[in-house]
Amino acid sequence: MGYTRDAFSGTSWISSYKIFYRIVSFLRIAILARLLSPSQFGLFGIATLVLSFLETLTETGVNIVLVQVREKIEDFIDSAWVVSIIRGVLLFIIVLLSAPFVASFFNTPKAQEIIMLISLVPLIRGFINPAEVKFQKDLKFKYEFLFRSSIFLIDSMVAIFFIVFTHSVYGLVLGLLAGAVFELITSFVFIKPTPRFRFNKHYVSDILHKGKWVTSYGILGYFGDQGDNIAVGKLLGASSLGIYQMIYKISILPLSEISDAINRVVFPIYVKIADDKNRLQKAFFKTSFVISALTIALGTMIFIFPREIILIVLGDKWLSGVEVLRILSTYGVLRAISGSITPLFLAVKKQNYVTVMSFFRFIILAVTIFPLVIKFGIIGAGYAVLLSVFGEIPVVAYYTYKIFKK
Numbered sequence: 001m002g003y004t005r006d007a008f009s010g011t012s013w014i015s016s017y018k019i020f021y022r023i024v025s026f027l028r029i030a031i032l033a034r035l036l037s038p039s040q041f042g043l044f045g046i047a048t049l050v051l052s053f054l055e056t057l058t059e060t061g062v063n064i065v066l067v068q069v070r071e072k073i074e075d076f077i078d079s080a081w082v083v084s085i086i087r088g089v090l091l092f093i094i095v096l097l098s099a100p101f102v103a104s105f106f107n108t109p110k111a112q113e114i115i116m117l118i119s120l121v122p123l124i125r126g127f128i129n130p131a132e133v134k135f136q137k138d139l140k141f142k143y144e145f146l147f148r149s150s151i152f153l154i155d156s157m158v159a160i161f162f163i164v165f166t167h168s169v170y171g172l173v174l175g176l177l178a179g180a181v182f183e184l185i186t187s188f189v190f191i192k193p194t195p196r197f198r199f200n201k202h203y204v205s206d207i208l209h210k211g212k213w214v215t216s217y218g219i220l221g222y223f224g225d226q227g228d229n230i231a232v233g234k235l236l237g238a239s240s241l242g243i244y245q246m247i248y249k250i251s252i253l254p255l256s257e258i259s260d261a262i263n264r265v266v267f268p269i270y271v272k273i274a275d276d277k278n279r280l281q282k283a284f285f286k287t288s289f290v291i292s293a294l295t296i297a298l299g300t301m302i303f304i305f306p307r308e309i310i311l312i313v314l315g316d317k318w319l320s321g322v323e324v325l326r327i328l329s330t331y332g333v334l335r336a337i338s339g340s341i342t343p344l345f346l347a348v349k350k351q352n353y354v355t356v357m358s359f360f361r362f363i364i365l366a367v368t369i370f371p372l373v374i375k376f377g378i379i380g381a382g383y384a385v386l387l388s389v390f391g392e393i394p395v396v397a398y399y400t401y402k403i404f405k406k
Helices: 006-037 037-059 062-068 075-104 111-118 122-127 130-137 143-168 168-187 201-235 237-250 253-273 277-304 304-311 318-337 342-347 352-376 376-405
Strands: none
Touching: 006 143, 006 237, 006 304, 037 075, 037 111, 037 122, 037 130, 037 168, 037 201, 037 237, 075 111, 075 130, 075 277, 111 122, 111 168, 122 168, 143 168, 201 237, 201 352, 201 376, 237 304, 237 318, 237 376, 253 277, 253 318, 253 342, 277 304, 277 318, 277 342, 277 376, 304 318, 318 376, 342 376, 352 376
């Protein structure tokens, strides 16, 4: 049976979610960028840096493993839930205890309370029903669209409502908490089976064994993606970090709006046809062509009109990011194209390939980020991430050839 129709339908639904997400995000950013200062966004950015790092550090790869397994995932759900809960509790404790040290590292005492509050997010998320991965595994992207759209809408409405009346950055954290609580409740009300607090030692071992490479490339990928933010926050302060992060979000539109949407759909499809190399190769090259064409078009638009885009989306107090947006627009396109290879590697269970490509990107960023930021400021951070993706591309090409060679 062909999966072209499933791929088209899935991409349509995920694209619909991305369009919805972008419209709501545009309205959200347009409002909040005028109510909060760059330094306030920087404080929130520091808190999310900590949270995302620890989430990456303790990533078990549960969702990816549940998509990969050929057996019915109902056998794994209880064990996956126990692993998720334990991880959530550990993250809550670690984030809470690390708050004063992180605030001291970035020399921003005001970030401590925000970090402490955001520690509740992984605790809540740990109890979410892991069976929600069935939307992706069973190619039911219509339900994925409805589910994810509702969560993001709740997050945005709570954040905007609170900030409009208080002008406080705490509204961003309350939005995250509201979205997490809503996802927890709906995952049990609308998604079956309902997990029970019990585990099978064999299943837990299988999940952790298969997920170890996911953890490895996740950690390297984190530093590859967030090393620039860490350097900017440490060397230039919360205000510069706020500007850089907002500009970065715009620059990766080709990655977040096109490549990620298509990759989410084709990953379970690649898994289903992984044993047929010719069919897999055709599907992969079709997907890569579509992603490349669309991302280059969108990235070119961002490159040509950076000033106009910043004025429309953020306002004039963010114009110091014009030049870095032009640099990062190229990065966004290259990352979208190279990132389209990841679902292929995961589908053929070559998580180690993703780890190696992430390692090369991380090494180049680690070597270049601090000297370039010291010399050129946030523009130097843009140059560093651009160099890092150039280092990743040859590795991606080699492993792709290795998979498809006769």
